[in-house]
Amino acid sequence: MKSWLALLTAFSVVNGSAAFAQATGPTDPQIAHIVVTANQVDIDAGKLAETKGSTQAVKDFGKQMVTDHTGVNQQAVALATRLKVTPEDNPTSQSLKAGGVDNVKKLEGLSGAAFDKAYVDHEVAYHVQVLDAIDKALVPNAKNADLKALIVKVRPAFVGHLEHAKMLQANLARAG
Amino acid sequence: MRFGSVAGVRKPAGVMSASAIAGSRFLRLAAVAALLALPIGASVLAAGAPATHTVTIDGTRYEPATLTVNRGDTVVWINKDPFPHTVTAAPIFDSGSIAAGARWSYTARKAGDFAYICTLHPNMAGRLVVR
Numbered sequence: 495m496k497s498w499l500a501l502l503t504a505f506s507v508v509n510g511s512a513a514f515a516q517a518t519g520p521t522d523p524q525i526a527h528i529v530v531t532a533n534q535v536d537i538d539a540g541k542l543a544e545t546k547g548s549t550q551a552v553k554d555f556g557k558q559m560v561t562d563h564t565g566v567n568q569q570a571v572a573l574a575t576r577l578k579v580t581p582e583d584n585p586t587s588q589s590l591k592a593g594g595v596d597n598v599k600k601l602e603g604l605s606g607a608a609f610d611k612a613y614v615d616h617e618v619a620y621h622v623q624v625l626d627a628i629d630k631a632l633v634p635n636a637k638n639a640d641l642k643a644l645i646v647k648v649r650p651a652f653v654g655h656l657e658h659a660k661m662l663q664a665n666l667a668r669a670g
Numbered sequence: 671m672r673f674g675s676v677a678g679v680r681k682p683a684g685v686m687s688a689s690a691i692a693g694s695r696f697l698r699l700a701a702v703a704a705l706l707a708l709p710i711g712a713s714v715l716a717a718g719a720p721a722t723h724t725v726t727i728d729g730t731r732y733e734p735a736t737l738t739v740n741r742g743d744t745v746v747w748i749n750k751d752p753f754p755h756t757v758t759a760a761p762i763f764d765s766g767s768i769a770a771g772a773r774w775s776y777t778a779r780k781a782g783d784f785a786y787i788c789t790l791h792p793n794m795a796g797r798l799v800v801r
Contacts, residue, residue: 558754558790565752565770650730651753654791661792 519635520584526574526641527581528590528632532624533563533570535594536617542601543613549669551662552610559617559655566648573644586631593620607670614662621656625649720777724748725796727755727768730788732796739778740801746775755794759786 520528536559543556574581597616604612628649636642720742726733728750739745747757749768757765757774762784765774778800788794 562753562790569752647729650793651751651791654730654788654793657792658790 520586520631521582522577522636522638522641523579523582524584524586525632525636525645526570526579527583527587528627529570529645530567530581531587531590532627533567535590535597536563536620536624537567538594538598539601539613539616539620542598543609546601546605546609547613548606548610549666551665552613555617555658555662556613558658562651562655566651569648570644573640577638577640579638579641586627607666611666611670614659614666617659618656618663621652621659625652625656628652720744722746722775725757726750727757727788730755730791730794732757732794735795736797736799738799738801741778741781743800744775744777745798746773748773754790755788756790757786757796758789759784759798 540556540559540563544553544560547553547556573579597620601609601613601616628645632645633642633649636645718740721740722744723737723739723746725737725745725747727747730751732747737745747765747768749755749770749772752770754767754769756767757763757776762780762782763776763786765776767790768774778798781800784798784800786796786798
């Protein structure tokens with residue numbers, strides 16, 4: 495009996511520390527903010543590609559990113575409103591936003607094939623980064639079941655974007 | 671008596687042109703074919719009218735991913751995602767962009783086993799088997 499008690503105590507201590515570690519991750523209001531920011535960053539880059547892309551494939555992909563990420567954001571905002579969650583700014587959002595601003599600045603100075611390559615390369619890297627954040631920070635830390643479900647549900651679309659961007663990258667490399 | 675009235679407007683044989691003769695022969699053949707087709711049509715109806723099937727597109731997935739239908743059946747893809755998808759098995763069928771909340775239907779006229787994808791999200795895969 496004594497050893498069981500000791501085991502139970504040890505278990506609850508481990509459990510307690512795990513709960514504490516989770517509590518240091520992003521909160522639901524921060525997760526909602528990260529989702530909206532991540533989408534907005536890709537919308538901004540996509541708008542640029544729609545007009546500055548030098549091939550139809552790059553223009554079409556840019557347009558698709560604007561459409562898809564706008565759709566996801568409308569759903570995320572509607573959910574946050576329904577759940578009465580006010581998105582809260584945080585270091586992850588700020589870093590995503592700063593990266594997006596840098597990328598747009600860099601892309602604005604490019605044209606033709608150089609623009610296409612820089613945009614598509616960044617889209618590949620960006621979707622890898624966002625999928626990593628979804629898997630390691632957003633899904634494990636989301637407390638609200640609906641918020642978590644939304645992230646899990648849109649994840650395959652981001653995988654699709656990554657595969658699509660990789661196809662474009664391969665095509666551009668072949669053409670260049 | 672549709673065929674009777676067609677026969678009634680026939681000109682006397684003596685003034686018939688070659689094409690008119692061919693035409694009347696065609697009409698008679700058509701009449702015979704139509705009569706023969708009647709019982710066949712009835713048996714098709716007895717086997718079941720063409721069905722309509724639904725594939726839901728949700729969470730960037732086709733559900734069900736594999737669907738088997740009979741020739742003549744209609745398949746409706748309903749896009750429940752907040753962004754567009756396509757149902758593409760070129761050159762057999764290609765929906766083009768199906769907007770968020772929209773649907774696209776295809777009547778399966780050609781038998782076969784067709785793998786299809788979404789051209790916007792290449793990780794999506796579906797299969798339509800037409801018997």
